Amino acid sequence: MFAPLSTALGGALQRRTDGWYWSDGAQEPRVRDMLLSEVAPNFRCCNCGGITYVEIPARWRDARYWPGGRIDTQAAQEIDTLLREAGTRSAIYLEGLAEALDDHRLTGEGWLVDVAQWDAVMREQCGVWWDYEHEADIYARAAALGCPAHILRPTR
Secondary structure (H helix, E strand, O other): OOOOOEEEHHHOEEEEOOEEEEOOOOEOOOEEEEEHHHOOOOOOEEEEOOEEEEEEEOOOOOHHHOHHHOOOHHHHHHHHHHHHHHOEEEEEEOOOHHHHOOOOOOEEEEEEEEHHHHHHHHOOEEEEEEOHHHHHHHHHHHHHOOOOHHHOOOOO
16 A cells, blocks of 8 residues: 555545545545645736746735635745745736726736746645535545544534
């Protein structure tokens, strides 16, 4: 047996190279990978000198940029790393404000990151999704496999 790549629900669900499995070895087709791109901001892109860049505003940690206004800590750590290792400080287009002021030359502080580097990081698996209709069954199976009750409390 191989060590799982990641786990969920207290180890009851395990990510292997070919999908998600229960700790007893049964495959679980109702769950799917959650990618960083699904929990990270969707920033504007621009093309400079034939290279496409992601424009990351200086205040990228503001909740307004994040899906549902929720800042995902793992995605934020990955963005921090990208900015340190591959980001270039630059004036970027102030999307939203430029349109509101009808000044489409308006720029502000930010960073540029090559879109290929951004995409490589954002394709990383960071969790697991399932449809709500399967949640009760998935939680019951996890409980039967020893998942602690405090992990199974719904957050809705």
